[in-house]
Amino acid sequence: MDKIIVTGCNGQLGRAINKELCTNSNIEIINTDVFQGDGITPLDITNVDAVVNLARKIKPAAIINCAAYTAVDKQESDVDLSYKINAIGPRNLAIAATEVGAKLVHVSTDYVFEGNGTRPYIEFDKTGPVSVYGKTKLAGEELVKQFADKYFIVRTAWLYGDGKNFVKTMLSLSEKMDEISVVMDQQGTPTSAKELAKAICYLFPTDNFGTFHGTCEGSTNWADFTDEIFRIAGKSTKVNHVTTREYLEKNPQAAPRPAYSILENYMLKLTSDYMFADWHDAIEEYLKELL
Numbered sequence: 436m437d438k439i440i441v442t443g444c445n446g447q448l449g450r451a452i453n454k455e456l457c458t459n460s461n462i463e464i465i466n467t468d469v470f471q472g473d474g475i476t477p478l479d480i481t482n483v484d485a486v487v488n489l490a491r492k493i494k495p496a497a498i499i500n501c502a503a504y505t506a507v508d509k510q511e512s513d514v515d516l517s518y519k520i521n522a523i524g525p526r527n528l529a530i531a532a533t534e535v536g537a538k539l540v541h542v543s544t545d546y547v548f549e550g551n552g553t554r555p556y557i558e559f560d561k562t563g564p565v566s567v568y569g570k571t572k573l574a575g576e577e578l579v580k581q582f583a584d585k586y587f588i589v590r591t592a593w594l595y596g597d598g599k600n601f602v603k604t605m606l607s608l609s610e611k612m613d614e615i616s617v618v619m620d621q622q623g624t625p626t627s628a629k630e631l632a633k634a635i636c637y638l639f640p641t642d643n644f645g646t647f648h649g650t651c652e653g654s655t656n657w658a659d660f661t662d663e664i665f666r667i668a669g670k671s672t673k674v675n676h677v678t679t680r681e682y683l684e685k686n687p688q689a690a691p692r693p694a695y696s697i698l699e700n701y702m703l704k705l706t707s708d709y710m711f712a713d714w715h716d717a718i719e720e721y722l723k724e725l726l
């Protein structure tokens with residue numbers, strides 16, 4: 436039986452990975468997080484000794500890193516912790532994976548790009564992060580490449596699952612407000628944690644190593660996405676489509692958001708037949724399960 440260490444198991448992706456993996460009776464999952472809970476082995480990925488010791492003890496076939504510092508605005512004034520969790524953490528996992536011969540799956544983000552593209556970004560495009568989160572996630576990718584022998588870096592975007600996310604925020608606002616303002620000039624692709632987990636569980640048993648984009652198919656903007664969420668959920672709250680500039684006048688944000696961060700899953704398409712679901716189908720499935 437293969438042992439798989441999942442870090443950050445209590446986050447959105449960690450929970451989705453658990454659901455995907457628990458159907459496989461040939462896999463034993465070792466769930467870890469900074470969160471202490473039933474069935475969770477405490478592991479702070481920023482502690483290199485703890486990470487290496489756990490890997491030596493478990494001897495996993497793979498480590499799936501779902502741990503990250505994801506609060507993008509907070510990180511603008513919390514740079515050291517951001518580098519520790521998003522860069523040193525994956526470095527530690529890469530060192531540990533190499534030592535025990537395990538594969539490493541590391542999850543990254545569309546924020547590694549400058550976010551002013553005019554066509555979907557592919558894995559071979561130049562990165563150029565502008566936020567602290569983007570910079571520290573890119574540093575994490577680079578350290579994984581430097582220290583891991585067998586790695587999959589999977590960049591995703593606009594993730595929603597079991598946890599705090601945009602979809603749940605919009606649903607909660609619709610309970611209190613008759614109309615809300617949502618930006619219409621930031622383009623990307625909403626991706627369900629379930630779809631991402633399915634792709635990761637497809638990839639990690641293979642030797643198809645490298646850097647991959649992993650988002651649902653298609654693209655939209657936040658305002659149109661909200662319209663679709665409310666349509667499926669049967670909410671009557673009006674969505675005012677506003678520009679980022681108009682939105683920021685009333686709701687200042689510390690971290691800049693990418694205006695264009697559509698990712699093309701080019702490497703997956705070049706090297707496999709794997710296709711993500713269209714984002715419309717993924718959000719419909721998610722809301723059916725949620726509501």
Ligand SMILES: NC(=O)c1ccc[n+]([C@@H]2O[C@H](COP(=O)([O-])OP(=O)(O)OC[C@H]3O[C@@H](n4cnc5c(N)ncnc54)[C@H](OP(=O)(O)O)[C@@H]3O)[C@@H](O)[C@H]2O)c1
Nearest residue numbers: 443445446447448469479480502503505542544591592594
């Ligand atoms: N969410 C998005 O929209 C989005 C978009 C693009 C890419 N991504 C990437 O996708 C991946 C999964 O994101 P997610 O939304 O599932 O994140 P999440 O829900 O914020 O979960 C992250 C988990 O990591 C844990 N964690 C934080 N610091 C840790 C540490 N030092 N050691 C071990 N665990 C730690 C968190 O615990 P606490 O909650 O207790 O801190 C949490 O359980 C991340 O790599 C993220 O960068 C996310």
